[in-house]
Amino acid sequence: MxxxxxxxxxxxxxxxxxxxxxxxxxxxxxxxxxxxxxxxxxxxxxxxxxxxxxxxxxxxxxxxxxxxxxxxxxxxxxxxxxxxxxxxxxxxxxxxxxxxxxxxxxxxxxxxxxxxxxxxxxxxxxxxxxxxxxxxxxxxxxxxxxxxxxxxxxxxxxxxxxxxxxxxxxxxxxxxxxxxxxxxxxxxxxxxxxxxxxxLANQAQAYLGAGKVPQRMGNEHPSIVPYQLLECADGPLAVACGNDGQFRRLAEVLGRPELADDERFATNSARVKHRTELIPLLEQALAATSASVWQDKLVGVGVPAGPVATIDAGIDYAESLGLEPTINVQDASGETVGRQVRHPITWSPxxxxxxxxxxxxxxxxxxxxxxxxx
Missing domain, CATH: 3.40.50.10540 (Crotonobetainyl-coa:carnitine coa-transferase; domain 1)
Known part of the structure; x- marks a missing residue:
């Protein structure tokens, strides 16, 4: 072609x-x-x-x-x-x-x-x-x-x-x-x-379907809580609880299992409504140790969490997962002259x-x- x-x-x-x-x-x-x-x-x-x-x-x-x-x-x-x-x-x-x-x-x-x-x-x-x-x-x-x-x-x-x-x-x-x-x-x-x-996906539909014009919320999510950066003892950790089961496991790992039974936080809709009350309680528990320690504990029980990485660290992380994020490119003589991010699709065969x-x-x-x- x-x-x-x-x-x-x-x-x-x-x-x-x-x-x-x-x-x-x-x-x-x-x-x-x-x-x-x-x-x-x-x-x-x-x-x-x-x-x-x-x-x-x-x-x-x-x-x-x-x-x-x-x-x-x-x-x-x-x-x-x-x-x-x-x-x-x-x-x-x-x-x-x-x-x-x-x-x-x-x-x-x-x-x-x-x-x-x-x-x-x-x-x-x-x-x-x-x-x-x-x-x-x-x-x-x-x-x-x-x-x-x-x-x-x-x-x-x-x-x-x-x-x-x-x-x-x-x-x-x-x-x-x-x-x-x-x-x-x-x-x-x-x-x-x-x-x-x-x-714009859900953000545009919030206006078209419900008449709500979205506003800036920093790293918070308009419809999911917690789904943002949370402060640990040494810096922020990205935490994304997409369902109530993940939130319950988060609460248990943090040593605050009662939060998952609190009517203010038991469901995602309730957590969105009571966001300003919940986040300080989570960060209070997270302040006990480092982001890397919490990441290991949370990922270990199926709660999505990760650090705020630089681009070089992100590429290194992809390599550690076997994703082969880069390719070497060659000039007309076949000599390698640089490295680039590869096309993201992997084909089999x-x-x-x-x-x-x-x-x-x-x-x-x-x-x-x-x-x-x-």
């Missing part, structure tokens, strides 16, 4: 890298001399480039084309006509102005699956610039992130871009499956705002996939253009 990647920054490149991880050939079209914006987004930089760019561009070929040049534009069109999938995140209508819109291409490539990614869709929001941070703000995510009496916060990663990339990938795979029956491709649109709102390093700008221009001209 051939994917023509006319996207840049995060959502589009992550979607196309996912397809590349799954075995597709992805040709990334970049601006001569500059390339994808994220090539310059640093520090941090690895030995081979900006780590931001590298995080979403492995297993691709890079070809430089100046779309304002007639000859290069013709080659870009030829690439699109040979492709099974095209992914773009130009401003809505931008590709059509270049003669690379879906209608123009589908006339000669009816099987093309054409995915357009934008910030706010192609209708009234078409002119609005779409950046993850802005969508987190206007879409409501920041309003529920942060301490109740503090400022709103964005998520620690460009979460909306990541969600949008996953939605785009799902849509592309569904369209390819449909094509096997109809022989025809389709155009699909995804936008950051819709992907965010689709991911597995299939062989590439692990090529993110390409240098224009690394494959000569070979790709030779192929396109013949």
């Amino acid at each position: 051939l994917v023509a990647d006319f996207s840049r920054v995060l959502a589009g490149p992550l979607a196309t890298m996912t397809l590349a991880d799954l075995g597709a050939r992805v040709i990334k079209v970049e601006r001569p001399g500059a390339g994808d914006d994220t090539r310059s987004w640093g520090p941090p930089f690895s030995a081979t480039g900006a780590t931001y760019f590298e995080s979403v561009n492995r297993n691709k070929e890079s070809v430089c084309l100046d779309l304002s040049d007639g000859g290069d534009l013709a080659l870009a069109r030829e690439l699109a006509l040979r492709a099974d999938v095209l992914v773009e995140n130009f401003k809505p209508g931008g590709m059509a102005k270049l003669g690379l819109g879906y209608e123009e291409l589908a006339a000669d490539n009816p099987g093309l699956v054409y995915a357009s990614i934008s910030g706010f869709g192609s209708a009234q929001g078409a002119a609005l610039p779409g950046y993850d941070f802005i969508v987190q703000a206007v879409g409501g995510l920041m309003s529920i992130t942060g301490d109740a009496d503090g400022s709103p916060y964005k998520a620690g990663v460009a979460l909306v871009d990541v969600l949008t990339a996953k939605d785009a990938t799902i849509g592309i795979l569904a369209a390819l499956q449909a094509r096997t029956a109809t022989g025809r491709g389709t155009r699909l649109e995804v936008n950051l705002l819709s992907s965010l709102q689709g991911a 597995g299939f062989e996939t590439r692990t090529s390093a993110p390409p240098a700008l224009g690394e494959h221009t000569e070979s790709v253009l030779e192929w396109l001209r013949h």
Whole structure:
């Protein structure tokens, strides 16, 4: 399968890298001399480039084309006509102005699956610039992130871009499956705002179903208690009691079994109502020893608990569980040049996939253009 990647920054490149991880050939079209914006987004930089760019561009070929040049534009069109999938995140209508819109291409490539990614869709929001941070703000995510009496916060990663990339990938795979029956491709649109709102899940439904507009609650959960950080003798421990049985075991481990029979705390609904009374009682008991000791005791009886880890510690933890969270990537000579987070799906039986390093700008221009001209 051939994917023509006319996207840049995060959502589009992550979607196309996912397809590349799954075995597709992805040709990334970049601006001569500059390339994808994220090539310059640093520090941090690895030995081979900006780590931001590298995080979403492995297993691709890079070809430089100046779309304002007639000859290069013709080659870009030829690439699109040979492709099974095209992914773009130009401003809505931008590709059509270049003669690379879906209608123009589908006339000669009816099987093309054409995915357009934008910030706010192609209708009234078409002119609005779409950046993850802005969508987190206007879409409501920041309003529920942060301490109740503090400022709103964005998520620690460009979460909306990541969600949008996953939605785009799902849509592309569904369209390819449909094509096997109809022989025809389709155009699909995804936008950051819709992907965010689709991911708000219970928080959005609290408003739509019950008229309750969620507010910031720090690390507390609006519908489950305890499901938050609790202070121990040496720092916080994440504790998540998703049912009454887990809470009873928590109370027993803490030496306070009577809490599970107290009518204020016996059921989850009661605990949500009496949250401010319960949490100090739990933390009073937890103050007796360290978070690591409590973690071992709680996990030992089936109560979910864990420390607040840094990213490096999180990766180490995944490795200790045998999850193989990273892969080594190689350059064209087969030499390992870096380590990256692997695609999260594990297949049984597995299939062989590439692990090529993110390409240098224009690394494959000569070979790709030779192929396109013949």
